[in-house]
Amino acid sequence: MTHQILIVECKQEVSTFNPARSHYEDFIIHRGDELIAHHRTMRNEVGGALSVFDQHRGEVELVPVISARAITSGGTLAAPDWARLRDDILDALRSALAARGSDAATLSAYFALHGAMASEDEDDPEGDLLEQARAILGPHASIVASFDLHGILTDRILRHADAICCFHTYPHVDFFETGQRAARLLLRVLRGARPVTARVFIPALVRGDELITATGAIRHAVDAARELEAGGALSAGLFWGNPFTDVPSLATYSFVVTDDDPALAEREALRIADLFWREHEKMRVPLTPLDEAVRIAHEQLPCGGTTVLVDAADATSSGASGDSNAILRRLIETNYTGRALIPIVDPMAAQAAFKAGVGSLVTVRVGGALDPGRFAPIEVVGRVRMLSDGSFRSESFDEMWHAGPTAVLLVGDITLIVTSHAVSLYDRSLFYAHGQDPRRFDLVVVKSPHCQPHMFKDWAARYVDVDAPGSTSANLRSLGHTRCPRPIWPLDEEVTWERRATIFRRPRSA
Numbered sequence: 001m002t003h004q005i006l007i008v009e010c011k012q013e014v015s016t017f018n019p020a021r022s023h024y025e026d027f028i029i030h031r032g033d034e035l036i037a038h039h040r041t042m043r044n045e046v047g048g049a050l051s052v053f054d055q056h057r058g059e060v061e062l063v064p065v066i067s068a069r070a071i072t073s074g075g076t077l078a079a080p081d082w083a084r085l086r087d088d089i090l091d092a093l094r095s096a097l098a099a100r101g102s103d104a105a106t107l108s109a110y111f112a113l114h115g116a117m118a119s120e121d122e123d124d125p126e127g128d129l130l131e132q133a134r135a136i137l138g139p140h141a142s143i144v145a146s147f148d149l150h151g152i153l154t155d156r157i158l159r160h161a162d163a164i165c166c167f168h169t170y171p172h173v174d175f176f177e178t179g180q181r182a183a184r185l186l187l188r189v190l191r192g193a194r195p196v197t198a199r200v201f202i203p204a205l206v207r208g209d210e211l212i213t214a215t216g217a218i219r220h221a222v223d224a225a226r227e228l229e230a231g232g233a234l235s236a237g238l239f240w241g242n243p244f245t246d247v248p249s250l251a252t253y254s255f256v257v258t259d260d261d262p263a264l265a266e267r268e269a270l271r272i273a274d275l276f277w278r279e280h281e282k283m284r285v286p287l288t289p290l291d292e293a294v295r296i297a298h299e300q301l302p303c304g305g306t307t308v309l310v311d312a313a314d315a316t317s318s319g320a321s322g323d324s325n326a327i328l329r330r331l332i333e334t335n336y337t338g339r340a341l342i343p344i345v346d347p348m349a350a351q352a353a354f355k356a357g358v359g360s361l362v363t364v365r366v367g368g369a370l371d372p373g374r375f376a377p378i379e380v381v382g383r384v385r386m387l388s389d390g391s392f393r394s395e396s397f398d399e400m401w402h403a404g405p406t407a408v409l410l411v412g413d414i415t416l417i418v419t420s421h422a423v424s425l426y427d428r429s430l431f432y433a434h435g436q437d438p439r440r441f442d443l444v445v446v447k448s449p450h451c452q453p454h455m456f457k458d459w460a461a462r463y464v465d466v467d468a469p470g471s472t473s474a475n476l477r478s479l480g481h482t483r484c485p486r487p488i489w490p491l492d493e494e495v496t497w498e499r500r501a502t503i504f505r506r507p508r509s510a
Contacts, residue, residue: 003190005053006063006096006109006137007035009046010089010129012070013116013150014077015244015319017471017479020370021120022074024081028067031092035064043397045112045146048179056187063100063107066092071402072424073319075471082119089129093136108142109133110186111161112179115151116242116319123247123483127156134160139507142189146182148172150242153199153253158504163195163257166237168222170213171426171450175397185235188259195234195257198265198501200273202252203488205243206283207474212450217279221254221272228268233258238272243479244319244472250484252276266501277497284490285312285449285474287467294330296464297443301338305461306441312449313470316422320447320472321345325367325378327445327468331414332378338442340414343430345370347420353384353407360384362409366416374469382409382416390419392433396452401429408434415441426451449474 014022030038039046046067053060066089077085100107111133117125130145137143145157147166157164165181167174189195210216218240225236235257241250254272258265288296297307314324322345331340349364356362361383368375390403404420417434426448431438438444439459446456449472457463467475481491489495 001106002061003059004061004063004100004107005186006065006093006107007046007049008065008089008093008109009067009069009112010085010126011068011112011114012077013073013114013148013242013319014075014118015073015471016076016118016246017244018075018319018321018371019373020075020321021078022070022076022081023078024084026070026074027085028069028071029088030067032064035067036062039067042399043176045175045179045182048176049110049112049183052180052183063096065096072316072422074422075319075321077117077119077125079120082122082125086125086129086132090132090136093133097136105140107137108186108190109137110182111143111145113145113147113151115147115153115239116245118245118247124152124154124156124249126151127154127160130160131156142186144182144186144189146178147239149237149239151239152241152245152247152249153239153255154249158197158199162189162506163197163234164255165235166239168213168226168237170211171452173452181229181235188234193234194260195506196260196262196265197255197257197504198262198269199253199255199504200269200501202254202273202277203485203495203497204252204280205250205476205488205490206240206252206280207243207449207476208283208285210279210283211240217282218276220279221275224272224275228256233268236268236272238276242318243476246481246483248483248485251488262503262505266503269501270499273499280489285465287475288464289467290326290330293464293466294327294334294336296462297338298334298336300462301442303461306439306459307443307462307464308456308460309443309445310449310463310465311445311447311468311470312465313468313473314447315425315449315472317424317426317448318472320470321370322419322422322447323367323370323375324468324470325375327466328367328414329378336443338413340443340445341431341436341438341441342414342445343417343419343425343447345419345422347404350405350407350418350420353409353418354387354405356384358384358387364409366418371471380411382411384408385410386434388434390421392429394424395427395429395432403430406434408436427455
């Protein structure tokens, strides 16, 4: 029997502390054969899954349904836009089902999801999608889903998916491999495996260098999950969630999926959780106050080299707005004399630069375009050095990124790259695409909590994690969580952990 595998992708990470709403237009949509053509060139989850399914063409037939990937992370998805996106996906599933007619009993599905989406009226979009997909496809369809480890592992996800897997690396370098693991997992289910999942809730929200899976304390738990998969477990992993998506299920979760062995799943999920809990108090960021960070930058000037100020509180890849001017303001106020390179989202400033033209002087107000409650605009006079459409390929994964109309402004010795839309800043793509080599600057503002070390950290003279305002601040107590479970570390003192696993299993009749 040939198994028909539906391919669905829906991915966005949000910060609910970012007041700027995300919209349908922030997603790139591919449908049908276009989905396959696009993803065969990508080193992402769907690309990885296709590489496995292609090796089993006699066993499986691919049914590309729909792919919806956000251009980058952002604020909470507006309710009408989530309704439109969900309806698009569900309608595409219904159409795929109707086209198969009497062969529908052979359908299964692979969902590439994130896990940290949220809309104004839906805290768990991924769980909602899986629940609705289960209702459409019926109880006999096998559904496997892959997730970012910053996802939030809800009951609804585990009730409606047969099995799941998640990334094993941070910074993320295993998108493609995770898709491969998901495809192999689905094939095992189709060949008769009976998945049973044990999940452990852990009351902790974590950040910092100890989460780097190659070197940090988190590696003990993640390595245990990898070893379980290598030893035959269907899947295992650790979700440490996105602390900036303040929803009722936000927490850290370990999980193990076995083939019809709930005792093994429970024991090993608890072991992974133990390995995490014993190290969790290390998993926070030692932040340097903003004024102190700028003082360090001044002090480094006579010594040479590049000072990197990490403004992870405005990390667009984590859902921030990207329009923070907090560091820019302090550099101007303290008369910083070095050459500085700073990215900032401000569509009106970019528009003014386009109107003025290359070579012109332009007076613009920058900052606070999207998050005015945190950032007041600064008026600056700058020379327009470059204008672009803001479309370029990422350094990390060779994907097309779209920043919209983008201007390079020289404000004294400060180079601003002013984009109309946020793009991820976990590598140097935006800088390189606009003619700027970070190594040639005395100071670079990096709006990402962690980049691969060769991007900045390996060669920076000073590398400073700044305690700046923003909707993705690692100073978690500054954000104002109101909806996540409490007590939870580090928002509360003296948090204890009840060591317990919950078992999820799809009924055998399915």
